[in-house]
Amino acid sequence: MPIKAKITATSVKGLKPEDKRLNDTEIAGFHARITPKGSITYYLFYRLHGKQVNYKLGVNGQISPVQARDLAKDKMAEVTKGIDVQAVKKKERFNTQQAKLSTLQRFLEEKYYPWLKSRNPKTVQKTIKAFEASFQVFMDYQLKDITAWEVEKWRNKRLDDAIKPATANRQINLIKGCLSRAVEWGLIESHDLQKVKALTVDNSKVRYLSKDEELRLRAALDDLGIDYLKTLVLLARNTGMRKGELLSLKWEDINLTNKVLTVDFQNAKSGSSRHIPLNTEAFNTLIKWKDLSGDNGYVFKGENQLQIKDFRYDWARLLDAAAITNFRFHDLRHHFASMLVMASVDLNTVRELLGHSDLNMTLRYAHLAPEHKAAAVNLIG
Structure with a gap:
């Protein structure tokens, strides 16, 4: 049965499970509950706007009876002012939880x-x-x-x-x-x-192969005899595809009948699919590679039939054999774009083939076609 007494260290120490509850004699609504296992928790019961609330003050051991009493006084003072301390507590708990969730x-x-x-x-x-x-x-x-x-x-x-x-x-x-x-x-x-404004970057410097470097690269490809690497390099040189796009390429993405290759949107940096016509060298290269590797699954796969993830070592060997420095595999994409521009292909077509989302990225190659500027100024000369 509930008992009444001032809640102190002594009265709390004497509380037994069969007592169930100790009601404080000085602060209305302040009480301590004890569980069958002897755990004691302090509460403040109050009524506000027709609502009955049992506000948890704390667990004995984590706070003392004196601290529970002081807290009960503070909360009752807030209730007297019309503040629903339970609702405030819930809101604070919600805000804390939301703060954790919104990192x-x-x-x-x-x-x-x-x-x-x-x-x-x-x-x-x-x-x-x-x-x-x-x-x-x-x-x-x-x-x-x-x-x-x-x-x-x-x-x-x-x-x-x-x-x-x-x-x-x-x-x-x-x-x-x-x-x-x-x-x-x-x-x-x-x-x-x-x-936060973007830093100025000089995009006008584009690394591409000179005619002599390309001859050396092709000769080294033949000398090394690494078939998959030769296929990768020649396909990159003739399509402008990124390394990730090439390594994710599947035979189902290639239409050899119509001589068109599709970069699936899931593999494209822009998130959009694009279709690249296969020129003669790209087409013949894929035909030879199909005869060597088969036409199922990934175009570039290892002996275990799994996708090749990287070829850093073989690429380094190739550059060393060709005596080419300061040239990344990605620069074959620049080489492809540069050859198109220098062959007077318009920049929007180059943009579409590269899969750039806007023309700004493609404009870095514009300086490689100086004859267009020369023709423009000669119109008024």
């Missing part, structure tokens, strides 16, 4: 990555690695606290660590896109990362 880490894991996976599953791992490598400092930040000022400070630190401006620009675009989704989905009202 960058939780947003990425629970919302952003699943959304990316639904749109383009093959790029999710690359995005995850990019965030983990670049934005660890922001993972415990509230989304609303990732401001332009914080990102500017982060970028300055990255630049001090010798990161390239172009890399910094790509990384900032990554987090801008992430926060824009958070705004779109109503998790934050806005962000101000548009204030």
